[in-house]
Amino acid sequence: xxxxxxxxxxxxxxxxxxxxxxxxxxxxxxxxxxxxxxxxxxxxxxxxxxxxxxxxxxxxxxxxxxxxxxxxxxxxxxxxxxxxxxxxxxxxxxxxxxxxxxxxxxxxxxxxxxxxxxxxxxxxxxxxxxxxxxxxxxxxxxxxxxxxxxxxxxxxxxxxxxxxxxxxxxxxxxxxxxxxxxxxxxxxxxxxxxxxxxxxxxxxxxxxxxxxxxxxxxxxxxxxxxxxxxxxxxxxxxxxxxxxxxxxxxxxxxxxxxxxxxxxxxxxxxxxxxxxxxxxxxxxxxxxxxxxxxxxxxxxxxxxxxxxxxxxxxxxxxxxxxxxxxxxxxxxxxxxxxxxxxxxxxxxxxxxxxxxxxxxxxxxxxxxxxxxxxxxxxxxxxxxxxxxxxxxxxxxxxxxxxxxxxxxxxxxxxxxxxxxxxxxxxxxxxxxxxxxxxxxxxxxxxxxxxxxxxxxxxxxxxxxxxxxxxxxxxxxxxxxxxxxxxxxxxxxxxxxxxxxxxxxxxxxxxxxxxxxxxxxxxxxx
Amino acid sequence: xxxxxxxxxxxxxxxxxxxxxxxxxxxxxxxxxxxxxxxxxxxxxxxxxxxxxxxxxxxxxxxxxxxxxxxxxxxxxxxxxxxxxxxxxxxxxxxxxxxxxxxxxxxxxxxxxxxxxxxxxxxxxxxxxxxxxxxxxxxxxxxxxxxxxxxxxxxxxxxxxxxxxxxxxxxxxxxxxxxxxxxxxxxxxxxxxxxxxxxxxxxxxxxxxxxxxxxxxxxxxxxxxxxxxxxxxxxxxxxxxxxxxxxxxxxxxxxxxxxxxxxxxxxxxxxxxxxxxxxxxxxxxxxxxxxxxxxxxxxxxxxxxxxxxxxxxxxxx
Numbered sequence: 077x078x079x080x081x082x083x084x085x086x087x088x089x090x091x092x093x094x095x096x097x098x099x100x101x102x103x104x105x106x107x108x109x110x111x112x113x114x115x116x117x118x119x120x121x122x123x124x125x126x127x128x129x130x131x132x133x134x135x136x137x138x139x140x141x142x143x144x145x146x147x148x149x150x151x152x153x154x155x156x157x158x159x160x161x162x163x164x165x166x167x168x169x170x171x172x173x174x175x176x177x178x179x180x181x182x183x184x185x186x187x188x189x190x191x192x193x194x195x196x197x198x199x200x201x202x203x204x205x206x207x208x209x210x211x212x213x214x215x216x217x218x219x220x221x222x223x224x225x226x227x228x229x230x231x232x233x234x235x236x237x238x239x240x241x242x243x244x245x246x247x248x249x250x251x252x253x254x255x256x257x258x259x260x261x262x263x264x265x266x267x268x269x270x271x272x273x274x275x276x277x278x279x280x281x282x283x284x285x286x287x288x289x290x291x292x293x294x295x296x297x298x299x300x301x302x303x304x305x306x307x308x309x310x311x312x313x314x315x316x317x318x319x320x321x322x323x324x325x326x327x328x329x330x331x332x333x334x335x336x337x338x339x340x341x342x343x344x345x346x347x348x349x350x351x352x353x354x355x356x357x358x359x360x361x362x363x364x365x366x367x368x369x370x371x372x373x374x375x376x377x378x379x380x381x382x383x384x385x386x387x388x389x390x391x392x393x394x395x396x397x398x399x400x401x402x403x404x405x406x407x408x409x410x411x412x413x414x415x416x417x418x419x420x421x422x423x424x425x426x427x428x429x430x431x432x433x434x435x436x437x438x439x440x441x442x443x444x445x446x447x448x449x450x451x452x453x454x455x456x457x458x459x460x461x462x463x464x465x466x467x468x469x470x471x472x473x474x475x476x477x478x479x480x481x482x483x484x485x486x487x488x489x490x491x492x493x494x495x496x497x498x499x500x501x502x503x504x505x506x507x508x509x510x511x512x513x514x515x516x517x518x519x520x521x522x523x524x525x526x527x528x529x530x531x532x533x534x535x536x537x538x539x540x541x542x543x544x545x546x547x548x549x550x551x552x553x554x555x556x557x558x559x560x561x562x563x564x565x566x567x568x569x570x571x572x573x574x575x576x577x578x579x580x581x582x583x584x585x586x587x588x589x590x591x592x593x594x595x596x597x598x599x600x601x
Numbered sequence: 602x603x604x605x606x607x608x609x610x611x612x613x614x615x616x617x618x619x620x621x622x623x624x625x626x627x628x629x630x631x632x633x634x635x636x637x638x639x640x641x642x643x644x645x646x647x648x649x650x651x652x653x654x655x656x657x658x659x660x661x662x663x664x665x666x667x668x669x670x671x672x673x674x675x676x677x678x679x680x681x682x683x684x685x686x687x688x689x690x691x692x693x694x695x696x697x698x699x700x701x702x703x704x705x706x707x708x709x710x711x712x713x714x715x716x717x718x719x720x721x722x723x724x725x726x727x728x729x730x731x732x733x734x735x736x737x738x739x740x741x742x743x744x745x746x747x748x749x750x751x752x753x754x755x756x757x758x759x760x761x762x763x764x765x766x767x768x769x770x771x772x773x774x775x776x777x778x779x780x781x782x783x784x785x786x787x788x789x790x791x792x793x794x795x796x797x798x799x800x801x802x803x804x805x806x807x808x809x810x811x812x813x814x815x816x817x818x819x820x821x822x823x824x825x826x827x828x829x830x831x832x833x834x835x836x837x838x839x840x841x842x843x844x845x846x847x848x849x850x851x852x853x854x855x856x857x858x859x860x861x862x863x864x865x866x867x868x869x870x871x872x873x874x875x876x877x878x879x880x881x882x883x884x885x886x887x888x889x890x891x892x893x894x895x896x897x898x899x900x901x902x903x904x905x906x907x908x909x910x911x912x913x914x915x916x917x918x
Contacts, residue, residue, distance in 0.1 A: 328768035
């Protein structure tokens with residue numbers, strides 16, 4: 077590489093742990109789904125106090141880290157990116173899009189042209205955020221020569237035809253009707269940077285609540301309050317993002333007073349400290365989807381009866397207790413429990429070994445042997461595989477567990493094998509459908525390809541009326557619940573530790589949503 | 602002395618060959634690992650088109666030998682290449698990681714040498730008596746404790762229960778020296794096992810040497826006890842100890858992953874771990890070069906010291 081004079085793109089930002097970010101390990105608040113009041117005081121109340129520095133430790137970073145928001149991939153990357161930058165929209169606790177830099181959006185009748193009005197906001201150098209900055213940012217993300225993660229999310233936009241109609245207004249022209257277009261504006265990594273910005277590691281300028289002070293890759297990033305933030309200046313003077321990959325180091329640093337916020341703790345750690353009073357434990361409930369993926373295009377899972385039998389083999393409670401140490405809730409083979417459009421009315425599936433055996437017999441699949449791919453790539457994967465193997469045995473199915481490399485796991489299981497462990501972070505149900513369950517989806521790990529299912533998705537995207545859309549999504553989810561390839565057995569809590577002085581940490585905030593890892597509303601008592 | 606010089610030259614040439622072999626082996630092994638930097642980068646979004654685009658942008662679509670040749674050509678000009686993942690120079694990765702590693706290694710060795718030799722000589726002097734038995738059993742026991750367990754134990758007791766020391770060095774990454782208290786526990790953990798092996802080696806070497814004919818001869822000439830121990834017996838015991846010390850220094854400099862992770866000290870071990878996981882081949886190779894050279898130089902140094910102290914055990918290699 078030494079002769080590379082004009083290397084087009086560094087790819088920082090991609091470390092191990094955090095692949096979790098978009099798909100991996102989300103987090104969700106929604107404990108009681110919908111029961112929440114939306115209050116975001118994480119323990120303790122009182123009126124916000126100004127000042128102070130909060131130190132937050134995340135896993136994931138390394139010497140290759142970058143502050144380029146479009147390269148964000150890990151939780152640590154996103155936490156830093158959202159402190160420095162804004163998106164046009166972001167996700168609420170139910171994963172519906174909420175306006176951010178975009179003040180409002182209006183589709184035309186056909187839902188394939190959207191007029192966006194930006195709010196009055198300024199970058200840290202005082203320049204206003206304009207429609208040209210938005211177009212520049214989106215075109216940078218969509219550059220075919222660079223493989224930015226958000227590129228796939230922006231695919232519906234025809235960026236050549238889209239244009240600025242004023243300083244703060246623009247019109248997006250879409251390739252097809254997209255009723256859920258605001259989800260695109262909130263997409264993972266779709267941050268707005270100033271027009272022309274290319275380097276982000278020495279003095280990045282954004283429009284976010286904090287401005288850049290210093291950055292040492294893999295070690296620390298210090299940001300200072302931006303007084304001109306459009307939503308009001310943060311309470312904190314400064315926030316410092318630190319990297320500590322070992323969970324034991326994060327909890328020790330928190331207990332020892334070296335940090336005030338520890339992201340991603342183990343369930344056992346949380347239990348040990350939950351009522352001790354030394355630190356606060358915040359559980360962002362029901363967030364990371366936990367599943368087994370059945371490849372529906374090949375034996376034995378090309379027979380829907382076998383898939384239904386596997387649905388009935390799983391003892392979900394036991395999986396949650398064993399693989400997640402109880403820190404989670406059971407799933408019902410549908411993604412997005414508690415999110416907007418979730419088909420919550422379908423009956424909870426329970427283990428039924430008798431019916432499972434009968435279905436397997438009907439399918440001629442007695443004495444079935446399958447290989448279950450797993451890997452230490454995510455917490456609980458290998459444990460879940462072992463537990464499911466034992467459950468399957470009771471239904472006469474021999475499951476052989478095969479443990480693969482964690483660095484290439486997601487790529488290995490995409491097209492290979494028949495059954496694998498899977499997980500996903502928070503994203504709208506619509507995004508889950510479009511990224512994983514359409515004929516041309518880029519990561520269709522269950523190989524679910526049905527023209528009529530694709531047509532339903534298009535129908536939903538062409539339906540202006542929200543209730544009408546909900547009905548279509550419900551039909552799609554009924555089908556997946558009956559015979560889909562995702563055996564979704566649980567949703568893991570995401571666990572955060574805070575010092576006792578920390579207030580204002582969002583508790584109903586799945587990872588990847590607006591209020592998760594959000595520090596402009598946090599203060600130190 | 603010319604014999605010694607040709608020995609040094611031969612060893613250096615051999616060392617260069619060994620380093621080349623290590624680098625080739627590391628390259629081959631990294632290539633053999635499942636997945637490449639593009640796959641690792643794509644993570645849980647392994648959209649084949651995106652992986653292909655990343656691969657092309659990283660120029661990983663070229664044959665392996667071509668990438669290796671490119672990298673080697675750069676090396677001849679002193680250029681270690683750039684990271685596939687970040688595009689930053691590999692030399693910067695090494696420089697950033699080397700500071701904390703060197704600091705830890707220096708402190709550890711500075712304490713290891715007096716402690717190891719002192720306790721070893723003490724144990725040998727009182728061989729078979731209470732002091733020796735105490736030193737021998739404690740060193741054996743400590744040696745048996747894995748670093749990770751010892752680290753967790755020390756943090757729990759001295760940092761979390763007693764609150765005497767900070768539990769980690771998180772946030773001090775760039776300026777460890779300004780926070781000496783944060784270095785106490787990591788250095789203790791690093792020290793624990795090497796000091797035990799060194800003490801036992803010095804003790805055994807001293808006892809052997811004290812029983813050897815040349816010391817017996819010296820004793821017959823009426824050489825006093827202390828002089829006997831320090832000028833006649835100790836040098837004999839130093840030769841194996843010097844080699845052990847070289848291995849320890851090598852271990853300390855080539856990245857102590859467990860201690861770095863436990864105490865959040867971003868040294869070379871952390872860089873290595875990250876680079877392998879990211880399949881960042883140029884960074885891994887850069888580390889292989891550095892580690893190879895360090896190992897060769899340290900072992901050569903140890904052999905020379907051993908040669909000087911005990912010529913007959915010498916330079917047979």
